[in-house]
Amino acid sequence: MNEGRGGEGRGGEDKQSFITQELHRHNNLAPTAGSAHVKVMSSLPLTWLTGNTSLSVLVDTKVVLACPPASLTNVLIIRWDINLRGKPSCSRAYRRDNNETSERNCTDERISWESRPDLNPALQIGPVAMTHEGYYRCEVAAQEGNFGLGYHLQVSVPPEVTLFRGSNGSIVCRAAAANPAAQISWTPQGDCDTVEQQLGNGAVTIQSTCQWEDSQVSNVSCSVSHVTGNKSLSLDLNQGIITLEFPASALLIILYVKFSLFLVILVIVGCTYFQIINDCRA
Numbered sequence: 001m002n003e004g005r006g007g008e009g010r011g012g013e014d015k016q017s018f019i020t021q022e023l024h025r026h027n028n029l030a031p032t033a034g035s036a037h038v039k040v041m042s043s044l045p046l047t048w049l050t051g052n053t054s055l056s057v058l059v060d061t062k063v064v065l066a067c068p069p070a071s072l073t074n075v076l077i078i079r080w081d082i083n084l085r086g087k088p089s090c091s092r093a094y095r096r097d098n099n100e101t102s103e104r105n106c107t108d109e110r111i112s113w114e115s116r117p118d119l120n121p122a123l124q125i126g127p128v129a130m131t132h133e134g135y136y137r138c139e140v141a142a143q144e145g146n147f148g149l150g151y152h153l154q155v156s157v158p159p160e161v162t163l164f165r166g167s168n169g170s171i172v173c174r175a176a177a178a179n180p181a182a183q184i185s186w187t188p189q190g191d192c193d194t195v196e197q198q199l200g201n202g203a204v205t206i207q208s209t210c211q212w213e214d215s216q217v218s219n220v221s222c223s224v225s226h227v228t229g230n231k232s233l234s235l236d237l238n239q240g241i242i243t244l245e246f247p248a249s250a251l252l253i254i255l256y257v258k259f260s261l262f263l264v265i266l267v268i269v270g271c272t273y274f275q276i277i278n279d280c281r282a
Contacts, residue, residue, distance in 0.1 A: 052150040058228060059157045059179075062126030064114050067138035068147035072096075077141040078121040082111065084134035085202075094121060108132075130155050130179065130201050155179060157203055161224045163233040166209055171235060173222035176205045182226040184208040188217060212237075 057063045067078060075096055082090040090106040094117035101117060111132070114124040121140070125132055137150040159178035166172040171190075175182035181204035186192060190210035197205040212220065221234045 052152060054152045054154065056154045056156050056227065057128050059129065059155050060127045062124065063128055063153070065123045065125070065136050065138070065151050065153075066149075067121045068140050068149045070140050070142045070144070070147060072118065072121075074143035075121075075140060076143070077139075078117055079139045080123050081137045081139070082106070082123075082134065083136075084131065087131075092123070094118065125153075128155055130157065130203065133202060155202075156228050158228040159206075159224060159226055159231075161222075161231050161233060163222050163235050165235075168211075170209050170211050171220055171222075171237075172207060172209050173224070173233070174205065174207045175224045175226070177203045178205070178226055179203045180227065182206055182224050185223045185225070186210055187221040187223065188212070188214075190217075190220070 055063070055065075077096070078094040080092040082092070084090070088105045090108075090111070091104045092101070092106060092113070093103070094101050094113075096118065099118060101113075108131075110127065110129070111123065111125050114120055114122040121138065123136065123138070133153055133155050135150060135152055137148060139148045140146065157177065157179040159175035159182040161182075162172075162174045162176070164172055164174075173184050173186070175184060177199060179202050181196065184194065184206055186208070190212045192208050192210040194206065194208040197207070199205060208222070210220070218238050219234060219236050221232055223232045224230065
């Protein structure tokens with residue numbers, strides 16, 4: 001099968017040329033043939049449904065991408081062009097005349113036809129991974145015209161949120177390995193320093209380190225906002241510090257006992273001192 005060139009950047013003339021060649025091949029004719037049947041096919045309105053949509057899906061789930069609506073009884077050719085970051089373009093095609101499927105450069109087994117393409121030409125991806133971010137386009141050549149529909153697929157990965165004590169009395173909130181990047185806010189507001197780390201696979205780690213000068217602040221909360229959901233963690237700043245509280249009467253008793261002991265010790269030391277002096281004179 002003539003794979004042609006697929007993808008988002010292909011112009012209308014290239015698309016029409018690809019479909020025209022495939023229609024001629026479908027009718028077992030050379031591209032220059034001029035039979036009445038080919039003229040009827042080429043005189044049909046060439047309608048390209050060039051709409052694109054942005055689609056965000058959660059990692060480790062399954063997604064199904066549909067082709068443009070067309071009656072399968074009138075479909076001649078169905079073609080999926082898949083362009084992933086850092087990988088060669090992959091193409092999957094189906095020809096109705098001989099009920100034949102073909103593919104080129106398609107090595108990811110998690111991307112496949114949802115079922116038999118003659119029954120449903122939708123593409124299935126699952127489980128979805130970060131490597132599946134990219135552009136997917138379905139092109140359909142049918143009796144009533146030619147159609148295309150594209151998807152910009154983004155994979156959402158929830159962050160791993162942790163809240164812990166840092167150095168010098170600081171508190172650290174970390175939203176790790178998220179796609180897209182998460183946002184961090186604090187209650188109450190403190191003196192914060194936020195850094196962003198790109199992990200190379202599209203994921204981002206955000207870390208916010210805060211300190212509070214107000215001695216009255218005893219509890220802080222870190223709120224992480226993300227497209228996959230929000231999360232909040234709290235930390236007691238006084239945790240680990242033991243505070244003993246006594247009523248006023250108990251404190252007076254403790255002071256009285258300590259003072260009494262001090263007097264007793266003072267008397268004993270004085271008596272001992274005078275006894276030593278008397279012994280020396282004798």
